[in-house]
Amino acid sequence: MTCCCSRNGRLACGLISGFALVITGVIILCVGNKLVKDVVKKEALLVNGTMAFDNWIGTSNDFYEQFFVFTVVNYLEVTNEQATPYLRQMGPYTYRIKYLPKTNVTFDDNILSYTQFNEATFIPELSQGTEDDIITTLNLAAVIAPVILHGKVPNALISIFFKALNIQLFQNRTVRELLWGYEDKILKHFHVSDPTIGLFYPYNGTTNGGMSIYTGEKDINNVGMIYKWAEKTSVPYWNDTYCDMINGTEATSFPPFVKKHQTLYFFSSDICRSIFAKYHSMKYIRKIRAFSFVVPEEAMAAAQNYPNNYCYCKSHEAFLKNCTKAGVLDISPCKGLPIYMSLPHFLFADEEYRRDVYGMNPNFEEHKTHLDVEPVSGITISYAKRLQINLRLQPFPDITLLNLSKDILFPMVWLNETATINEEDAKKINDSMNIPLSIITFLEFILMILGVLIILLSLFCYMVFPGHKDQTPLL
Template sequence: MSCSTKCCLIVWSVIGGLLAILGGILIPVGDTLINKEISKEAVIENGTIAYENWIETGSPVYRSFWIFHVTNPDQIINGGKPELQQKGPYTYLVRYIPKANVTQHQNSTVTFWQPNGAVFQRHLSIGSEEETHTVLNLAVAAAPAMFKPFQGILNNYIKKSNSSLFQVRSVKEILWGYTDPFLQQIPLPSLDKTTGVFYPNNGTADGPYNVYNGKDDISKVAIIDKYKEKSSLSYWSDSYCDMINGTDAASFPPHVKNNKRLYFFSSEICRSIYGLFKNEYELKGIKLYRFVVPKESLDSPDKNPDNHCYCTDESISRNCTAAGVLDLSKCQGGKPVYLSLPHFLHASEFILKSVNGLSPNEEEHQTFIDVEPITGFTMHFAKRLQINIMFTRSNKIEIMSKLQTDFVFPVVWLNETALIDDERAKMFKSSILFPMKVLEIVQIVLITFGSVVFLACSITLCVRSSRK
């Protein structure tokens, strides 16, 4: 073997080794650079990708409603079992107003208000929002619980206003409010005479929220520090249930783990809750983790002791053994509002069987959040809830004196959902995923090419030397 050939093989062997080493070095160095860039873009600060999607939702958020139409109101009043039919969807565009009064603080938090609004979407709805249905009379059903000592007087007001336990109302009235003739009879100047499942909504704002912006610690970005200027709630009279945990579910801190709970807080359900990892899948070329709200989050305290403080009335909950419903009366001004999953999914059998016409199934009625694990950005979600009114038999109110049982009565269920659009997905892939993919390819090419060259040249040197 000539000197020139040997020298050439040695040189290429060294070059190959160096290339392989460089590729290996790029793995931790590249990860560091990527993490640094992600940490930079995930901060809630003007100019970052996270801020642009945080201040105003990048993809449209829709809220679809299904009204529970009552087909046998007279029979129910006379002791019959309710027959229900869901009518919908009636869909509205929500979360289209940017966050208001955004204020950055020196302690690495940011304060804001979330404005509420809803714009009807006829093309996504089964009919007009002026369509009418026979539904539970919200004011009449709730009044006995709110004015317990005065049920005899309430009976007179109900009769005087020609009201009943059920009424015919438009979708718009049911959801967003109407002036109630029964409430108008009650001589309390401070009592709001307007009622509706989501009244008031338009023109209001939720907050203030105070969340970590991630500037000092990216692992805390978007996590709620305070809600309404308090670090805990006051609804449940228990330090555990009153905790405010996690984010508002619009995003999460980077590097989401699939073996840990994903906590988030919702003011609508007056508590923090969590999702458990279900599966990994790809959406528009982006790998996502799906987290679902599990059955145990609404289990009875005898099955899930963590829920002990959500049991607020032992008689209604059958000595705290009922599952699937959450009493929201303390955070709804005393109104007997009970929350559940749609169609009483995961609720106790006696609750589901108290009415006819419901068909719960997880695929249609389960709440889930799909998160891009590297950045923590939420790319797809579906928040599904059912609003129910609790009322009982009352001998002092004529239209409620013959009821067959106590009811957690379904009024409406909703599905609030958003899906990253094609343009946003393309932008995310080009700005976040593409550089990562390029770096990964470079690492693989350097390690593979360098290793092949090094081994080939080294083996050739050894073989030729042994022959010589």
């Protein structure tokens, strides 16, 4: 038996102890990480009793939506001289978006289905202005009437009606009316089924259309992925298998163990399509490490530069700049109205859109859409969804009011929807996943470093301090 008191024994003991610590660290690395990952996979399932389901079913997080509206400063010059519109941004007008408790929640063979109603409440203390602020903006009904009445009422008759009632191209409306709706005399005169019009009408009391998502029980990599929206497995707007795909999650969470190189896909009913985000940076939110993913320029790039977007071009009319220019999506096939979506202030869009109006000042940090995802659980702990609604202002034959020199996309409002995980839910994530994983990582690191140091120190002492020769005692 080797004695640790001798020189060789001390070396042997040091090496054995060092290697034992290193091996123990490796074992903790393998076994500990596997245990944590098994717990994460279990808790990430959208089934009764898991952390993911409790977070999903709860309504503790409120979302805030800021609206920045554009008022037309030189509306008389635009009307009389066809001058370039000068727009001034007003706001924000902030609303708390409370997602009411999910209803009709059912489970059926790895599929979770539900319905959720929406409700918005104005928050004066977080706003710059009131809902009664007056905005000079396009006459919404006058612009869309030729579109929704096409084939039913001749343009000449529409023009006569506009003249008889002295309908103007621009109108003054309150913020409340512009956003949430008002009864319009044009639509009422032509017996449109619902004469109320507004950029976000209707909203309160509406639903998400009904959603079905995967629970992840059969495949954890599918957890949260959308199976159906509005009872359909694909959207009916683009007449193309690729563009009609409902691809990804609702963006509130993703399958666990998110990597920086991944592309995160999510579906947005606001733009009637799936879209994606790519890794941008790392940040800490409420002491939680998060990967920040940003919707990149190519997501809404021109088809020439990003061929995957070719099928979002629905018409070959010369005006449809979305077919040839970057940064704008024509969602009229989805909404039935001449609405085009972009990022705020035409961020990432072709310069031509910004030249058609004055007042656009795109800024990446202020106008980007991003998702901040906790990489272990896949939960989105913070996000900002930013979109701009633009109305197509175009000439129509035989309508004097719309005797315009050119087509333009007219910015109406941009929204900034944000949410951040609350302290209670952040603590749950830290306590159940991040802290145990950090302890395991710290322990394995310390053991392996300590083991290596003991090995190196033993070898150093053996070579530097030769010690005394062993002596045989006299009898």
